[in-house]
Amino acid sequence: MNMPVKFQYFKNPKNRELTQTELDALAKELDAIKQEVLDDIGEKDAKYIRKVYSTIRYASIAGRACLFAGWLPPMWLLGTGLLGFAKIMENMELGHNVIHGQYDWMNDPKFQGATYEWDIVGTSDNWRQTHNFKHHTYTNIKGMDDDIGYGLIRLFPEQRWKPGYLLQPLYSIPFCLLFQWGVAIQNLEIGRVLYGKKTKKEFMEEWKPLQRKMTKQLFKDYVFFPLIAGPAALPVLTGNLVANGIRNVWTFSIIFCGHFTKDVEVFPKSVMQNESRGHWYMRQIRGSSNLTGSEAFHILTGHLSHQIEHHLYPDIPARRYRKMAPKVQAVCEKYGLNYNNASLFKQYGSVIKRIVKYAFPFKK
Secondary structure (H helix, E strand, C coil), X not given: CCCEECCCCCCCCCCCCEEHHHHHHHHHHHHHHHHHHHCCCCHHHHHHHHHHHHHHHHHHHHHHHHHCCCCCHHHHHHHHHHHHHHHHHHHHHHHHHHHCCCCHHHCCHHHCCCCCCCCCCCCXXXXXXXXXXXXXXXXXXXXXXXXXXXXXXXXXXXXXXXXXXXXXXXXXXXXXXXXXXXXXXXXXXXXXXXXXXXXHHHHHXXXXXXXXXXHHHHHHHHHHHHHHCHHHHHHHHXXXXXXXXXXXXXXXXHHHHHHCCCCCCCECHHHHXXXXXXXXXXXXXXXXXXXXXXXXXXXXCCCHHHHHHHHHCCCCCHHHHHHHHXXXXXXXXXXXXXXXXXXXXXXXXXXXXXHHHCCCCCCC
């Protein structure tokens, strides 16, 4: 019998359960949307990412130059803003998307996913493991996807409650401000070391490359540039500190709004048993949420405002998601799947509600 394929944790009435036949048809239609874009990828995409690269470079140079005159408040504000913008763009629209291999076809060493190293304290190698592989393969599967709360925050009732979560409305604030550091140490799995599930030797082997990257980043932003600024050392140091903070808050906000809003679901390991491509597609849709906004807004998010499309097609140049989105939404409506799409204000509000609500031992 062609019965609906159910998720064990199913709880969102906005989604209809699909039969295997429907799931196969869903996969076929979503594959067709991807192939249409693949057939069209070319020089215009290459020009776009090169333009992004140049914009980041010039904004960074201009920002740091302004900070050298940072004893003047307007110059400090302008320099910090430009540097913060450059760091956001490098992290979101350039680094994240390049590391996904979206521009490997260009055969340009600057845009190779396997070798690109981005401007944050975490290493790209760690990100390729925790994000590209784990998160995108096991999206929102409890016990498999470490991005569910990053081991610090309880966001779903299916997560086991611990007394320490009572403080998460407070410690989520420094986590937001220092988000790049949380991402950096994620792969170290410090909890496993404390509980004896990971040896100190294994920990140290993973720590060494991360230590080198952290040292490099700290030296660049808080020693080298302040030092060569001479009398403007303090404005340069504080400008770098605030620019990094701006990037951290923005990245935290966009990522959390793409994964932990009201209608997003979390799944048990059992969904992996004989999971078809259509079932995988459905899990991506039900485990993601989008943000509405202008073209400039989408670019600043690295097009992760289209998180649904990104989870469906992580290796497609992200600039294409905006035009793919209406087609994906139409497919979702056809098969009775909720296309979770709302403003940043609304989605962020639902994230805050989750952080506060599940600090307590609620089970639904």
